[in-house]
Amino acid sequence: MSTIQRSLLLPVLVALGCPQGGDVATQGDPSTTGDAATGAATGTDVPTTSASGPGPTSSDTGATGDTGDTGDTGEPPGEPSGNALDQNALFTCDDRPALPPADLRLIDRDEWTRSVGTWSGTDLANNPLYPRAAHRYSTYSDDEALDPSVLSLYLDVVGGSGTSWTIGKWDVGRVRTVIEDPECQCFLADAAPTPECVDYFVRRYLEFGAVYRPASDEQFAALREFAQSVLAAEAGVESRPATIKRIAAAAWMTTAALYRPELGEGQPDEHGRLRLGDWELAQAIAYALTRAPAGVPSVNRTYEAGFTKGDLDGDLGDFLDAAADGTIKDPDVVATLVRAHIGGLDEERRDLLFEPHDGRWWENQGEYWMATGVRAFFREWLGYGGLADKPPKVEVAKTSGWMGTAVEFSYENTISGIYGYENTLVTQLDDMIARIVAGDQDVYRQLLTSRLFYTPATEGYQEGESSIWKSTAEMNRVYNVQGVTPQTREARWKELPENERAGVLTHPAWLGAHSLSFENDPNLVHRGKWIREELLCQNIPDLPLNVDAMLSEESREQSARQRISEQIDADPYCNGCHQMMNPLGYPFEIYNHAGFLRVEDHGGPPNGTSVLANMPAPELDGAVTSAIDLSVRLAGSKYAKRCFMRQAFRFFAGREETMHDGCTLVAMETAYDESGGSFTELLIALFNSDSFQYRVPE
Template sequence: MMVQGDQGWGQQWVRGRACLGALLLAVASGCYTGLDDGRLGQDTESGGSVDGDGDGDGDSGDDGVAAQCAEQGGPSVGVSGMRLLTGYEYDNTVRELLGDDTQPSLAFPPENQTTAFENNYLDHRASKDLVRVYMDVAEDVAARAVSERLVAVLPCDPLAIGETECGHAFVERHLPRAFRRPIEPAERASFVALFDEAHAQHGFSEAVSLVIQASLQSPQFLYRVELVPDDAMPGDVLPVTGYEMASRLSYFLTASMPDPELLAAAAEGGLATRDEVEAQARRLLDSDGGRGAIREFHRQWLDLSGLTSVSKDPAMFAGLPPTVGDDWRQSVERFAEHVFFDGGGTVDDLLSSELAFLPPALSAWYEVSEVDPETGAAILTGDRAGLLTQPGLLALLAYPNQSSPVARGVFVRERMLCQHLPPPPNDIQIEPPDPDPNATTRERFAQHTEDPSCAGCHSLIDPLGFGFEHYDAIGRWRTEENGLPVDASGSLEAIEDAEQSGAYDGAVELAQRLSASTDFSDCVTHQWATFALGREPTEDDLCAMEEIRQTLADADGDLRELLVAITTSDAFRFRTVEGGGQ
């Protein structure tokens, strides 16, 4: 996660023995020639030059990709594997399955991450702590289910039809829901045996509890199982249909188990075609679960969990509510939800609104011109540009007592443009400048770009971050700093879309350039695809990604169409068997 960046670099400059070495390293790492572009379909051969297709004409070579894809025989898709439920998915699933709304995953260790997302199938894996906490949580969830909601959990009345009968009926009803597919005879026998033994020894409700505990620790519950037939070889491309597709759709679009309609469609073989998948995707997007999934995506994409750890200088911001971190996080999530469902719903809309959704205790900290009493939406003073100027995001990308142009610049590069910045070189002595109370943040940071060994990378970071200098450490609008006028001029360089490259003044102009660029919409596409697939798209997903990008462009940036296009793409509807040197 480079999002918060290595903020300390913001106050460093480099001098001394290794200046030349640092310069060469920076060049080698790509800061002068352009950045490593994490997206695919831009250019996978020329090593991430600014002009993505390497032909120097400034376009991204889409025509060539489209032609190649048209000639392609069967579907091409990157390898993937079974995915462990994330904490958020676990919570939603036990709520749906057993009515447990206690968010038990709060006890889970955090998911391991190497991308922005917590659901990468390689990173998020079992550990000794997770296995232990799965047991503890399963015991707690089961205990609550049988003590608080036994009647609702059972499909029958044990007094009426007998405890054994009813226990077996519970297994019959619960297991297919927990495993998200019909159960097999051996599974039925195993869980019935567990029930019978526990029933004899510990009584009826404990036996039900143990069945629940075992189901919640079974891999068929914890993983989104996608089986490989005996005769399949590594590298084979398999369609994802039926119950496997039902879970792909429901966890992507509602972050929870498939609802009855989806399971019924799977049972009837109704998730095999593009049209069938599309119809279900549209339906799920309109469900309540859809809203939660949209918020969850933005929490991960924008690293909003980091707000939990944020604290601000108590001398400067005395009286901020103790819940400020969560308030900020929720306000950004709500903004994204608003754009998606209630606002214009396009990529542009993400970067072009003055609205913020702050609770009253927090909105007092900002100059607010109007509040919609129904939605809680407030119009903030100063220039505002949607996500980019959300108070919560700006507070995250700042120090306790001042803005952080470096953190903000890195954030735009990494999360909004999907570029990977190389780390600062290793073999340098860094002697940062002493602070100067009579200078603006910008003036102090200027040393980065004056020193040639820093300038290679920081000329790509700082001018982006300087554009946010009108927003202080908590994202309030300002026109002066230390009595000096704020200079928020910046420049957007090293992007694919040459037309949108160049100088700008302030976050609103930056946002306009970003939303007019293909770079931003391509990055949004990349982020959503990574989230949907539980892995980063690979070269094998090139055609699928191209098609998704094209659909988004044809739909004028409509985010709902983007999500639907992901579900109907080959990358989502097929999978490649792992192994075999893939």
């Protein structure tokens, strides 16, 4: 590593407030501390951005809740769109070298929460490290940095970053790294820890609580000096928890902890590229696959639930070993690691210990699990993860065969999960996808055609059996399931009729995520736009500034198909763009805005017919009868399958593809096809590629 590169990683520690005491979270002035996170007064140049705040990804834009909005809002500025590339030319290996840029990646809010050893639902989860709203995927890192406004919010939570290292042996939230390591006990309990004891604890926290890689001499020396000054000012051993929190907060105010390097090491190759170092590569794969670093703490959320995965040195220990001995650069080792951690069958669902609710809620989810990064990919690509944040649906069962207060309330409960212990529509789709990924054969086709859905149980929630029956008894009606479903996993798995559902695009979670508030809103435009951009990898032009994309209020009593066909399709000016979306959206009119199967549509039968023309591949052209028919056609399209692979590349590589990534995409496709459609082998090919393992210094 060059001197310039190494200087970016120097652990410039910040003592927020004086060593004599005080709460780290409330003391300190960013303008005077020389904060390494902002690069101020440190000589470290870390780029800043205007603001990094909560907001939807670009794929979520448009669903504003304005019932006349046709969805033509345009996309926010962000990375250059990979959709602008010619896909056929992109899947060509012409020996152009992959040229991914070197980067320091700011960890996001979920990664930070997990890295400090806590769990969702605490104040620490409310940190401000949101991915930029303009990013297509949360894994993108362009322009991610701490600006002063974000830093001020970060100061409110960083003081608690060491909390899990202060929790007692029998308390909720304890981490194995502390309570099961006998060499840590002297620092926890001794009134005057020896220098050797301090050294061990400081290095242990740096490497297994903050930076998650071997600490440099400079990083270690700086934190040790700060730790000694805080200990010297301590009133007594009873203040040790506060001391530990201050040491942890100092560590988490450094670039080494907040940014993970992907800079490369050694000498440049003939293309000017550096290969990622062993620890850089191990952590890059670990973060991509699990959204956590190798060595992330094993935590006990509740006493009865036991610990999450991992041991004394945290979870993903095989990644630690591969980084330490250099075998992480062996393609076979990478393959073994991916196969071990991508997902599978787990009756206990230990992966859910960090999720909301309690054990009864976890037990009611499916028996298949996905790595957190894999789950995040499907949620973000398909755009269903934020369903609960969408504007509420009005008259959720309108035009379906199910009506009434119990149906309305039960649907709302499948969104919020407040009453009872059934999982939500989002996690029901997670479960469906996890089973397909675990099967790992013909994954793309299965995603679009599987009729095996994980549905909510309703047994025990009927009137007279539960005081909340109106919010739970009819939860399965959104799937058009009749009767009472027992509370077993076997009963929850249902193969739905072939003329009603086929794959993720007909799942109520996806349908609800890509619709507005009313059943005859222009939901078909939103759904068609998603398919064009995310499953065909083509761009929709931005809405001209002089166009008011609203449907007339006078047409409120008409069906959405009639409103769109009369006001949009018949207008040559509007239809120039809408012809790219509307034909792809019409097949979904067999469902309403909430994902219920229609039995009528404003006085006529449900109509999902459409004619697809001028599609990007000839196998996609022609008439379709419904969303099921459309899904089957998309499932059989090589063109659409390649777009799916491009989406996987974008999420797991953390950037848009370029023409220099052609050989990597060909390798991913070859691995997928030759393995019978294995998503695992597709990721293995990506993680072993030059596009993932090399960087071009800037």
